[in-house]
Amino acid sequence: MSERKTITPAHRYRNNDRLIGIGNTFWNTSYEHGVAGIVGDLEDGVFHTPDGHEFVNFTVCSYLDLDTHPKVIDGAVASLRRFGVLDHCIPRTRVQTPVLLELEESLGELFGAMVISAISTAAASTGLLPVIASGHLGNGTRPLMVFDKNAHVSMANAKPSCADETEVVSCGHHDLDFLKDMCRTYERVCYVVDGSDSLGGYAPVHELAELQEKYNLLVFYDDSHSLSAYGERGIGYVRSHSPVLDERTITVATLSKGFGAGGTAILLDGYPEQTRRLIERFAGPLGYSQKMNAAAVGAALASAEIHRTEELTLLQGRLRSNIALFDSLVATEQSDSTYPIRVVPMTDETVIDAAKQVFAAGFYTSPVFFPIVARGTAGLRVMLRAGQSEEQIRRLCAALVRAGARPAAAAPAPGIGGEHLAATTGEGAPDGHA
Ligand SMILES: *Cc1c(COP(=O)(O)O)cnc(C)c1O
Numbered sequence: 001m002s003e004r005k006t007i008t009p010a011h012r013y014r015n016n017d018r019l020i021g022i023g024n025t026f027w028n029t030s031y032e033h034g035v036a037g038i039v040g041d042l043e044d045g046v047f048h049t050p051d052g053h054e055f056v057n058f059t060v061c062s063y064l065d066l067d068t069h070p071k072v073i074d075g076a077v078a079s080l081r082r083f084g085v086l087d088h089c090i091p092r093t094r095v096q097t098p099v100l101l102e103l104e105e106s107l108g109e110l111f112g113a114m115v116i117s118a119i120s121t122a123a124a125s126t127g128l129l130p131v132i133a134s135g136h137l138g139n140g141t142r143p144l145m146v147f148d149k150n151a152h153v154s155m156a157n158a159k160p161s162c163a164d165e166t167e168v169v170s171c172g173h174h175d176l177d178f179l180k181d182m183c184r185t186y187e188r189v190c191y192v193v194d195g196s197d198s199l200g201g202y203a204p205v206h207e208l209a210e211l212q213e214k215y216n217l218l219v220f221y222d223d224s225h226s227l228s229a230y231g232e233r234g235i236g237y238v239r240s241h242s243p244v245l246d247e248r249t250i251t252v253a254t255l256s257k258g259f260g261a262g263g264t265a266i267l268l269d270g271y272p273e274q275t276r277r278l279i280e281r282f283a284g285p286l287g288y289s290q291k292m293n294a295a296a297v298g299a300a301l302a303s304a305e306i307h308r309t310e311e312l313t314l315l316q317g318r319l320r321s322n323i324a325l326f327d328s329l330v331a332t333e334q335s336d337s338t339y340p341i342r343v344v345p346m347t348d349e350t351v352i353d354a355a356k357q358v359f360a361a362g363f364y365t366s367p368v369f370f371p372i373v374a375r376g377t378a379g380l381r382v383m384l385r386a387g388q389s390e391e392q393i394r395r396l397c398a399a400l401v402r403a404g405a406r407p408a409a410a411a412p413a414p415g416i417g418g419e420h421l422a423a424t425t426g427e428g429a430p431d432g433h434a
Pocket of ligand 1: 198263
């Protein structure tokens with residue numbers, strides 16, 4: 001018998017025992033109750049499952065419904081034909097077709113920044129953060145990397161690789177006092193944070209800009225939830241709030257949510273052109289993995305064209321009024337925010353059953369509950385979109401209230417508008433068997 005070694009993990013930045021232990025309980029419960037693992041065909045905005053159930057998905061992040069826009073679909077098809085190859089598999093630094101250059105020029109003009117594309121935000125953050133940590137992207141000084149405790153997993157996952165290049169710490173959500181302390185202590189600091197949070201809320205862009213001016217703070221924003229849905233030409237929350245537009249601000253934003261295509265945009269200001277080469281060569285997957293493919297680029301080019309027209313303003317306006325309609329019917333903590341995501345409060349005990357009831361009524365909303373969220377914060381996640389009809393939203397809200405959601409204070413009292421809601425739930429329901 002050999003004396004072989006058992007490994008004791010450091011678990012300084014990640015812990016799969018905990019992650020999988022906690023996460024799998026959540027997923028198994030969701031799966032067993034039929035509110036995860038759903039498969040269906042999508043036709044005209046309605047899902048059809050093999051067993052004949054029909055539902056509208058109220059948990060999809062395509063806030064302007066550009067992902068199913070005919071021009072975006074046509075753009076994807078035409079681009080593949082035009083460039084003749086989905087992905088010419090060689091690092092773009094060696095040989096490339098003009099496909100990405102065309103996209104980056106278009107997005108650069110649209111957002112007023114130097115744009116570098118990547119296949120996903122996850123790949124971009126995985127690649128960029130260690131290059132920032134080593135001081136190669138920035139002013140050359142190795143910064144202390146401060147990760148907001150709520151930073152999206154695509155950023156938090158880069159902690160171990162950043163920690164091999166510099167020091168890494170986590171801070172409380174939007175803890176400006178901590179950041180100021182760190183700025184006074186360290187030569188340089190980089191704060192890694194979501195521009196717009198997955199559960200509602202925005203980064204304090206203005207306050208951060210003050211710290212940037214005063215201490216040269218570098219801020220890495222992920223504004224994935226706001227691109228397209230927010231701001232002039234869909235420029236997103238961060239860039240609508242006067243961030244410092246130079247080497248001290250780096251923003252990534254997915255093109256797969258509001259933008260309705262695929263891939264991601266890295267937005268840079270005040271960097272010299274050779275920074276582009278550095279990123280393409282050394283930002284992890286950007287240097288060694290696949291790029292945005294021609295179909296995704298074609299979809300993105302078409303979406304960018306829509307962003308240049310009145311149609312974008314119109315879609316943003318519809319999104320706002322759908323959000324307002326929802327808020328007038330169901331009470332949530334996010335009420336009255338411009339943010340398109342709502343969490344309808346339930347308890348850990350009721351949330352699965354509520355999701356099932358709402359699903360039976362013809363709407364998918366995703367339940368979140370302990371242990372993936374803190375006790376007392378369970379609920380159904382709802383995403384509003386421009387393309388949802390008033391009737392769909394009214395029927396969803398009626399189903400939510402029947403399942404235990406609190407009606408908004410301004411909501412019609414049962415027996416007046418309530419009767420109307422009840423009447424509409426039976427008729428023309430996408431599920432047809434409510
Ligand atoms: C959705 C999301 C991502 C993932 O984007 P991909 O481009 O699909 O990798 C990353 N960050 C945030 C904040 C997101 O909400």
